[in-house]
Amino acid sequence: MKKLGKLYLVLVMLFLYAPIFVLIVFSFNESKSSSVFTGFTLDWYKRLFNNRLIISSLVNTIIIAVAASIISTALGTLAAIGINSMRKVPRAVVMNVTNMPIINPEIVTGVSLMLLFSFFAARMTLEFGFVTLLIAHITFDVPYVILNVMPKFNQMDPHLYEAAQDLGCSPFKAFRKVVLPEIMPGVISGFLMSFTYSLDDFVISYFTSGSTSQTLPITIYSMTRRKVSPEINALSTLIFITVVIVLIVKNFVENKAAKKAGTGGR
């Protein structure tokens, strides 16, 4: 039974990883074919690094992801503080609206923002591009920050904040010294989640970007629409390696933190 289970896991892993490995192998293929390996080359990587559209959209993606996740973290953390002190009914209303971008299909969020931006574009000097893209990213990022920070308030003893003030802290100092350290893990995970969602997002960006400001996923999409090109394979390989390195580092840091806290490795 145990062996059968292991075999099953191996098969599922094979299903999940085989396509990616085929993609990687053919990034080194001399010819453009994706089925016959004719010889080893690094040409596709050279071309990739000389492709200005890809490099500029990569830079664009990183700028937007950094800006959107920083702004969303600030906006979302402040929002969570406020929502936490709301009465039951307004709190439920706000939380339900906050959940909408998460529950709704991405395409609906995308077209709804597109309608709004077109409305402003027709009446004011708003243009589809960096600004609309940034607004869209913040909009779908903030709910994740709020959902990560809110539980930290529920876990916290509300009297701690009052106790700090009784012991002579100003409200601001009490917040900085008592509340902030308690909610920090939620703030950080909210930030990281927004950052990765922003890096990865295609659908919402596709509807809100216009032609002047493209992100990497949009460039990838237009590349796949044209022709099968091993440059995409090379790009996938580099992204895959980056992901593996990031996850290994993340796992290492978490294990170390868990050991330090004395709860043992996870």
Add this chain to the structure above:
Amino acid sequence: MKPKYFSAPYLVWMIVFILVPLLMIAYFAFTTDGGAFTIKHVSDVGQYANIFVRSIWLSLIATAICLVVAYPVAFILSRMEKHKQGTMLMIVMLPMWMNFLLRTYAWMTLLGNNGLINHLLGMIGFEPLKMINTSGAVVLGMVYNYLPFMILPLYSVMVKIDNSLFEAASDLGCNSASTLFRVVVPLSMPGITSGITMVFVPAISTFIISRMLGGGSNLLIGDLIEMQFLGNAYNPHLGAAISLVLMVIILVIMTVMNQFDPDDQVLM
């Protein structure tokens, strides 16, 4: 300053960029270009009934396959030694961190008429199969992309099930099948319902998977919406009406799912 005012900037943001855009969808769905009320666009959605049926059908099949494939994976993971679980979970989730366009592109090259699979089939003497641009390829793409979304919620409820429950069940006369259906399945119900929503919602609204793997003949609701906003068929009123119907379908499905879920986790 009272702490509840801290949320003011977000509340403004939420109203302008979440609530108003959704209301605009409703407004566009029920108005003409001139702004007069009409139900023409909503009733026009009926012409695309076949596309709606296809989308619901294909995403239901994909969701069912994900559930059947993911259930044992999540169970095996949850029974592993604690220190192995984190690493194994990371390995399962790792492909999800690759952009989904690239994952779908990988299958595009594999399934192609001159792709690797047909090449290998030819080497062992089989006729090439027509795999790309079929509805089967679309379902495969959905399963491949969304399988981790099913594994994760299932795992997170199963990991809480204590091993002693299985011993108790067998002491009380359950065989392994009845332990599965009377102990494991009921206890993992919240994971099943949230897994189903997490796979079904993106699957029914996708337009990338159908476009890259389904060719032109397997249009889904997502393609239809995209065509009304960015394609040749430019008609945001009809697009808004289709989006509205899609939201209603999802709402109905999620309400049905919540009936099975004692904790109401999905809608929070």
